[in-house]
Amino acid sequence: MSMLLEVDGVSVTFDGFRAINNLSINFAKAELRAIIGPNGAGKTTFMDIVTGKTKPDEGKVIWGDRNVSLLGMSESQIAREGIGRKFQKPTVFEAQTVRQNLAMALKTKRGPFAVLTHRKTVENGTRIEEVAEQVGLTEQLTRTAGELSHGQKQWLEIGMLLAQDPRLMLVDEPAAGMTPEEREKTTDILREAAKTRAVVVVEHDMEFVRRLECKVTVLHEGSVLAEGSLDQVTSNQTVIDVYLGRGHA
Amino acid sequence: MKKTFIGQNPSVMWFLLALAVFTLAVTLLSEATGIGIISTSFVKTLGKTLCLCLVAVAMDVVWGYCGILSLGHFAFFGIGGYAIGMWLMYARTESIVLESLVGQPIPPTPQEISDAIGNQIFGVVGSSEFPAIWAFADSLVLQLLMIVLVPGLLALIFGWLAFRSRVTGVYLSILTQAMTLALALYLFQNDSGLRGNNGLSGLQNIPGFENTSQAWVSVIFFWASALALAAGYLFFAWVVSGKMGSVVKGIRDNEARVRFLGYHVESYKLFIFTITAIVAAIAGALYYPQAGIINPGEITPIASIYLAVWVAIGGRGRLYGAVIGAAFVSLLSSWFTGGGAPDIPLGFYTIQWTDWWLVLLGVSFVAVTLFFPKGIGGLFDYLVRKPS
Numbered sequence: 001m002s003m004l005l006e007v008d009g010v011s012v013t014f015d016g017f018r019a020i021n022n023l024s025i026n027f028a029k030a031e032l033r034a035i036i037g038p039n040g041a042g043k044t045t046f047m048d049i050v051t052g053k054t055k056p057d058e059g060k061v062i063w064g065d066r067n068v069s070l071l072g073m074s075e076s077q078i079a080r081e082g083i084g085r086k087f088q089k090p091t092v093f094e095a096q097t098v099r100q101n102l103a104m105a106l107k108t109k110r111g112p113f114a115v116l117t118h119r120k121t122v123e124n125g126t127r128i129e130e131v132a133e134q135v136g137l138t139e140q141l142t143r144t145a146g147e148l149s150h151g152q153k154q155w156l157e158i159g160m161l162l163a164q165d166p167r168l169m170l171v172d173e174p175a176a177g178m179t180p181e182e183r184e185k186t187t188d189i190l191r192e193a194a195k196t197r198a199v200v201v202v203e204h205d206m207e208f209v210r211r212l213e214c215k216v217t218v219l220h221e222g223s224v225l226a227e228g229s230l231d232q233v234t235s236n237q238t239v240i241d242v243y244l245g246r247g248h249a
Numbered sequence: 250m251k252k253t254f255i256g257q258n259p260s261v262m263w264f265l266l267a268l269a270v271f272t273l274a275v276t277l278l279s280e281a282t283g284i285g286i287i288s289t290s291f292v293k294t295l296g297k298t299l300c301l302c303l304v305a306v307a308m309d310v311v312w313g314y315c316g317i318l319s320l321g322h323f324a325f326f327g328i329g330g331y332a333i334g335m336w337l338m339y340a341r342t343e344s345i346v347l348e349s350l351v352g353q354p355i356p357p358t359p360q361e362i363s364d365a366i367g368n369q370i371f372g373v374v375g376s377s378e379f380p381a382i383w384a385f386a387d388s389l390v391l392q393l394l395m396i397v398l399v400p401g402l403l404a405l406i407f408g409w410l411a412f413r414s415r416v417t418g419v420y421l422s423i424l425t426q427a428m429t430l431a432l433a434l435y436l437f438q439n440d441s442g443l444r445g446n447n448g449l450s451g452l453q454n455i456p457g458f459e460n461t462s463q464a465w466v467s468v469i470f471f472w473a474s475a476l477a478l479a480a481g482y483l484f485f486a487w488v489v490s491g492k493m494g495s496v497v498k499g500i501r502d503n504e505a506r507v508r509f510l511g512y513h514v515e516s517y518k519l520f521i522f523t524i525t526a527i528v529a530a531i532a533g534a535l536y537y538p539q540a541g542i543i544n545p546g547e548i549t550p551i552a553s554i555y556l557a558v559w560v561a562i563g564g565r566g567r568l569y570g571a572v573i574g575a576a577f578v579s580l581l582s583s584w585f586t587g588g589g590a591p592d593i594p595l596g597f598y599t600i601q602w603t604d605w606w607l608v609l610l611g612v613s614f615v616a617v618t619l620f621f622p623k624g625i626g627g628l629f630d631y632l633v634r635k636p637s
């Protein structure tokens with residue numbers, strides 16, 4: 001079966017520091033995947049490369065059914081191709097309402113003139129309400145995003161991702177700063193989303209990863225160290241040495 | 250659609266109403282159309298102020314809404330003034346030359362007429378040749394088109410180069426300052442084709458309206474300025490409302506995030522930069538016939554900085570704030586620098602406002618930035634109860 005995203009032999013160096021070193025990693029069309037690894041393992045850089053923020057020195061990033069390379073594309077083109085990203089720190093548009101935030105993310109035409117002449121439709125309104133329902137922000141639709149609690153902002157950002165309707169969701173630390181109940185809900189949202197698309201979650205929190213019940217990829221020094229179920233990778237001696245060992249040392 | 254748009258933006262309706270009342274009041278008090286309490290020169294000052302309000306609204310859209318601190322928008326204002334000034338000067342000189350040649354035994358050839366006009370206009374910089382940029386100066390329609398096309402194209406090319414290279418923040422501001430400085434320095438040259446530092450003058454004399462008194466001309470231009478401000482305000486209020494407004498404000502607050510949502514940020518910036526440049530030029534084209542003269546000193550970098558100061562004092566990110574800031578500060582400025590404000594004798598030193606006004610303005614700017622970031626327009630937030 002052909003892959004949704006194939007990252008092949010990618011390397012990137014910042015001022016002599018090799019952030020990503022010959023990294024190869026693939027994602028299927030509908031799967032949930034967790035990426036873990038110690039600080040500086042290259043998790044965020046990997047996301048930067050896939051979303052076009054960072055250009056790698058070498059390697060290939062091949063996307064979708066048409067097998068196009070993402071390397072020549074701008075960030076906005078890649079986003080329109082169907083790759084959505086949630087940042088580590090919740091970044092929503094704080095000066096605007098929850099509804100406006102979701103409306104901006106909604107999968108509609110992105111050109112300036114289409115946007116200028118954009119008219120609200122019942123269909124889009126319903127879609128916004130569906131997404132709000134999914135992330136539990138129905139009551140907050142008219143509130144300014146800046147007034148939301150930390151957890152609600154995280155959900156709003158996840159909601160914006162869902163509204164974008166991407167084929168690949170890159171989610172950076174979705175559970176950071178959440179209460180246990182909030183985490184549970186976030187897990188549900190992500191698992192539900194992964195039924196129809198690829199969802200890649202970067203996370204530090206092992207408990208959260210365990211609850212996702214998915215394939216885990218361990219990154220270390222910019223390349224894949226191990227891959228498999230959480231139990232498999234956590235019992236892998238190299239992983240224990242470089243990652244878990246460090247935490248208990 | 251318009252009805253719902255106004256309904257959703259009550260401030261637009263209030264602004265248009267206030268502008269209409271103001272226009273009516275000035276009309277009824279002017280020399281030409283009213284009881285004559287307001288002098289013709291003051292009507293011109295008010296008309297010019299409305300043009301400054303319009304360019305301030307454009308500045309607010311590009312800076313307050315889109316987050317691009319352009320310190321070069323007055324260049325576009327000046328280009329608009331030059332574009333209309335070329336036609337005004339050409340057409341008026343032509344009619345004077347033709348008048349002086351009436352009754353000559355041998356009718357003058359077109360070449361002789363052209364030379365005579367050229368001599369009149371460019372004699373001051375030691376030339377009589379028409380430079381290429383005056384090619385359309387004999388046609389009002391083409392020259393009106395230039396008001397839109399020249400600044401539009403300049404903004405498009407400049408913006409494309411700057412935004413494409415992801416130049417942002419203070420670097421972009423410096424670049425826009427360089428643009429207006431370069432343009433001013435070029436125009437200061439005698440061989441720039443626009444009469445060097447003499448600029449274009451006599452613009453208050455409108456060809457075809459020689460028999461109309463300046464009192465009437467001033468009122469007509471005042472009306473035109475009010476109409477332009479109303480139209481510009483309405484247009485920009487529409488642009489920054491709805492989804493476009495969301496995206497534009499999103500770019501201001503977090504450009505990268507907007508990009509990852511799939512919007513091509515550069516196109517949006519270019520769009521906003523260009524339409525605001527065009528509106529600035531239209532404001533300039535209405536301003537300079539009321540001022541009577543334009544010279545390169547008008548578009549030196551300081552002018553664009555003042556523009557930013559007006560918007561900051563009035564309140565960024567709200568269109569009426571820009572109008573209030575521009576009107577308030579520019580009128581106050583002419584009061585202080587025009588000798589309207591009484592000097593303050595301190596015994597050992599006398600504060601003369603013509604010298605000290607800039608200090609006062611500078612201090613107010615710093616104070617507003619530090620203590621009232623919402624500007625004068627922010628006061629309206631206390632009047633209107635926010636719907637929660």
